[in-house]
Amino acid sequence: MLDQFKNRIILPCARTLWILAASFAPFVLPVLADNNPPGVQLSTSHATPREVEDTTQKAIVRDYSAAWSALTDALINNDASALDSAFTGIAHDQFAARVRDQLKTGLHTQVIDRAHDLEAVFYSPEGSAMELHDTAQVEIQVVDGGTVIHSEETTLHYVVLMTVAEDRWKVRVLQSEK
Amino acid sequence: MRNICYILLTLAVCWFAAYVAHAQTGGLKIPDQVSAGEGFTIPTSGSGDATFYLVGPGGASKRSIHLGDEIKVAPEETRTAGRYIAVLRLGRENNSKTFFVTPGKPAALNFLARPSRVPAAKQDAISGVAFVFDDYKNLVMAPAPVNFSLSLEQSAPTMRTVPTKDGIAWTQMNSSRSQGAAQFVASLPATDVSVRRVVQQVAADACDLHMRAQNTGKAIVVETDPIRDCSGNAVPDGTIVTFTEIDNHGRSTVDARVKRDIARAELPLSDNATISAATGVVLGNEVHIGIGIGATGGER
Numbered sequence: 001m002l003d004q005f006k007n008r009i010i011l012p013c014a015r016t017l018w019i020l021a022a023s024f025a026p027f028v029l030p031v032l033a034d035n036n037p038p039g040v041q042l043s044t045s046h047a048t049p050r051e052v053e054d055t056t057q058k059a060i061v062r063d064y065s066a067a068w069s070a071l072t073d074a075l076i077n078n079d080a081s082a083l084d085s086a087f088t089g090i091a092h093d094q095f096a097a098r099v100r101d102q103l104k105t106g107l108h109t110q111v112i113d114r115a116h117d118l119e120a121v122f123y124s125p126e127g128s129a130m131e132l133h134d135t136a137q138v139e140i141q142v143v144d145g146g147t148v149i150h151s152e153e154t155t156l157h158y159v160v161l162m163t164v165a166e167d168r169w170k171v172r173v174l175q176s177e178k
Numbered sequence: 179m180r181n182i183c184y185i186l187l188t189l190a191v192c193w194f195a196a197y198v199a200h201a202q203t204g205g206l207k208i209p210d211q212v213s214a215g216e217g218f219t220i221p222t223s224g225s226g227d228a229t230f231y232l233v234g235p236g237g238a239s240k241r242s243i244h245l246g247d248e249i250k251v252a253p254e255e256t257r258t259a260g261r262y263i264a265v266l267r268l269g270r271e272n273n274s275k276t277f278f279v280t281p282g283k284p285a286a287l288n289f290l291a292r293p294s295r296v297p298a299a300k301q302d303a304i305s306g307v308a309f310v311f312d313d314y315k316n317l318v319m320a321p322a323p324v325n326f327s328l329s330l331e332q333s334a335p336t337m338r339t340v341p342t343k344d345g346i347a348w349t350q351m352n353s354s355r356s357q358g359a360a361q362f363v364a365s366l367p368a369t370d371v372s373v374r375r376v377v378q379q380v381a382a383d384a385c386d387l388h389m390r391a392q393n394t395g396k397a398i399v400v401e402t403d404p405i406r407d408c409s410g411n412a413v414p415d416g417t418i419v420t421f422t423e424i425d426n427h428g429r430s431t432v433d434a435r436v437k438r439d440i441a442r443a444e445l446p447l448s449d450n451a452t453i454s455a456a457t458g459v460v461l462g463n464e465v466h467i468g469i470g471i472g473a474t475g476g477e478r
Binding site for chain 1: 211231234235236237239258259263265267272274278280281290292293305311315316317346348
């Protein structure tokens with residue numbers, strides 16, 4: 001009786017569940033992969049005139065990574081308030097304007113940043129401002145309504161200016177260059 | 179066989195449609211690089227309606243265009259430096275091109291001056307960092323000279339010209355020997371762009387702290403000479419001077435504030451005491467009080 005129950009009910013159910021789980025894997029795994037924070041490698045050996053302290057290095061990696069996360073959220077959801085925690089000044093104003101324009105035109109931008117190779121080139125004498133160069137591996141999709149109108153995987157170079165604000169470093173300039 | 183023919187025919191039709199659409203939109207003829215705030219036109223060929231998108235770091239636009247007409251990109255659409263994506267969409271066909279907008283000429287400065295208050299006559303105590311921007315708040319990456327000037331009233335300014343590197347010029351300067359409000363100015367040569375900050379230069383630590391003591395019969399009155407730093411600047415009122423009296427009964431300490439350059443205090447009467455004065459890290463002289471001998475002492 002028990003064997004019959006096992007063969008007729010338990011095993012087919014287990015098989016079905018396994019097949020269902022396996023069929024969802026291709027969808028679930030990339031999502032999990034995308035939720036991983038992007039790799040941010042920071043080099044400070046060329047930073048002048050001040051040497052970058054260990055705690056500052058950790059803070060820069062944490063806050064720059066958070067800034068990209070905020071930017072991708074803002075651009076895909078067209079939510080400028082997502083920028084507030086990580087951007088300030090010029091960069092905040094520029095990206096907020098971009099979000100406003102996207103809202104007006106019905107566009108969305110999906111940015112997936114795969115990796116950032118950051119190099120600190122300037123750390124101000126009093127320790128309140130830092131300029132960095134970022135070589136970023138990104139995937140960009142521009143979407144109009146439900147239609148992808150542009151899609152690319154590319155390497156971009158950014159000049160980044162970060163300044164101390166409240167309890168963290170915020171991005172003040174994020175300017176891509178050739 | 180018939181089915182295969184249908185499939186091949188369908189593929190050929192799709193390919194032809196895509197080819198025609200691409201031929202109509204053509205490759206987008208956009209320069210690889212334009213300067214911030216410069217408009218330009220994009221020629222198109224073919225006929226019919228299409229949609230043109232322009233997505234940049236500081237904005238996004240979408241508009242219908244007629245193929246065969248020029249697409250006009252206005253100067254205000256390319257104010258923000260960075261990478262832009264232009265897309266021409268005809269039916270289901272997208273033709274995109276990326277290009278860069280580069281910063282314009284230096285036209286604005288952000289200036290960080292630190293600290294706001296600094297002791298006089300201190301080497302490299304004042305730092306100034308200037309960030310150079312164009313008219314549209316883009317960081318100007320091309321080298322540009324920045325003038326720094328630090329001046330105190332009635333003294334010659336210290337001037338320095340520093341070229342920017344990656345949009346930043348910085349300098350360190352000595353504070354002058356006199357106290358007062360120093361004007362620290364960063365400016366762009368050959369323009370009227372300048373930013374001024376005030377750095378308050380104050381007296382440094384006291385130099386040659388000297389005091390005298392007097393037995394008045396009720397107490398021992400101690401008083402310093404006018405307290406000045408090594409450049410001759412009077413230390414600010416409120417600076418604390420600590421007087422310490424040591425005798426057979428133990429130690430007495432009084433903290434007195436400098437008022438009009440002088441600190442003054444009264445210590446308990448004693449017939450055999452050693453009194454010393456100190457302010458910050460600076461020690462003054464010692465004075466010895468004995469029975470009937472008044473005060474004697476010397477420099478320490």
